Amino acid sequence: MDTQHDRVTAREPGSRAVTAVHAVRTLGLTKRYGRDATAVDSLELTVPYGSVYGFLGPNGSGKTTTIRMLLGLIEATDGHCELLGRAMPAAATRVLPHVGVMVDGPSFHPTLSGRDNLLRLDAADRTADRATVRARTTAALDRVGLTKAARKPFRTYSLGMKQRLAIAAALLRPRRLLILDEPTNGLDPQGTREVRSLIADLARDGLTVLLSTHLLSEVEQMCDHVGIMHRGRLKIQGTLDDVRSSVPTRIRVDTRTPDAVTYRLRDFGLNPTRTATHVTADLGDAEPEKILSTIVGDGIPVREFRVLEPTLEEVFISLTGEGFDADT
Numbered sequence: 001m002d003t004q005h006d007r008v009t010a011r012e013p014g015s016r017a018v019t020a021v022h023a024v025r026t027l028g029l030t031k032r033y034g035r036d037a038t039a040v041d042s043l044e045l046t047v048p049y050g051s052v053y054g055f056l057g058p059n060g061s062g063k064t065t066t067i068r069m070l071l072g073l074i075e076a077t078d079g080h081c082e083l084l085g086r087a088m089p090a091a092a093t094r095v096l097p098h099v100g101v102m103v104d105g106p107s108f109h110p111t112l113s114g115r116d117n118l119l120r121l122d123a124a125d126r127t128a129d130r131a132t133v134r135a136r137t138t139a140a141l142d143r144v145g146l147t148k149a150a151r152k153p154f155r156t157y158s159l160g161m162k163q164r165l166a167i168a169a170a171l172l173r174p175r176r177l178l179i180l181d182e183p184t185n186g187l188d189p190q191g192t193r194e195v196r197s198l199i200a201d202l203a204r205d206g207l208t209v210l211l212s213t214h215l216l217s218e219v220e221q222m223c224d225h226v227g228i229m230h231r232g233r234l235k236i237q238g239t240l241d242d243v244r245s246s247v248p249t250r251i252r253v254d255t256r257t258p259d260a261v262t263y264r265l266r267d268f269g270l271n272p273t274r275t276a277t278h279v280t281a282d283l284g285d286a287e288p289e290k291i292l293s294t295i296v297g298d299g300i301p302v303r304e305f306r307v308l309e310p311t312l313e314e315v316f317i318s319l320t321g322e323g324f325d326a327d328t
């Protein structure tokens, strides 16, 4: 913990350039409400530059509280956090102009056009450059695919367009990091597709995205890194592949002779579980191709042979002992 990097960032607010490998980093970050309620507990979050990081957890697991602490909107009870290599909230005025944020859902004026809503928001930002506001607004609308609808009243926008305008608001200035809290919450399937495709485009452009969500599928489809929250604690984080491979790959053999399959799997050192119609087992280091050719070569009837890659849901269950939708 006591690295050169930590010592440099501890000097905020300073004027030195800071290099960091993580766009977001927290150490022991904790938020307690009263004596008994710990919303976030000793969080060690690391979001690498250039990643799309899925901050995943059921409702109430502490995601929004964490994001609010990162942005300096609420005070941490304990611990330390950095955005773009600088300590927050000490460096807020220097860091936040580089961070696009969508936290509390969009609040736009229904009768104003999308463009006029953005102009209004920009006018409220005292640090924004007035001389470039028109060009920046045009670029942000273009970035989210709302150029054609720019002059239409906000109230006529679809759900997806409304959310894309909220992302445009977060992109009114060049950003290095985008923090999106439940960006597809409440959207219909079309709106969800629009917003996901926009986020994928932004990530391709090299923007780091921290995206909080309670949707497993959102992380599996969009993110390359994931951190899983449960009751205020970060249970695991890493690349999506590493996190998935923290639980074993399984095989499932559908057959009308489960006893014969069970014996063969034991020969491979596996510990199978059988029902009347199929047998499953953790694969371990065994090669599925060899297992299948042995079973079939022995003349055992196989209706279906599947390698079951672990899902995030299985990771969650293995770490918490609860289903993902459990009310925490």
Ligand SMILES: Nc1ncnc2c1ncn2[C@@H]1O[C@H](COP(=O)(O)OP(=O)(O)OP(=O)(O)O)[C@@H](O)[C@H]1O
Pocket (backbone or CB within 6 Å): 033, 037, 038, 039, 057, 058, 059, 060, 061, 062, 063, 064, 065, 066, 214
């Ligand atoms: N101001 C507060 N006072 C007391 N408890 C709070 C407060 N804000 C949040 N909490 C509690 O902290 C815990 C974490 O809430 P948080 O909103 O961070 O979770 P979340 O993962 O973002 O869930 P959601 O998606 O439902 O907002 C919850 O148990 C919540 O009730």
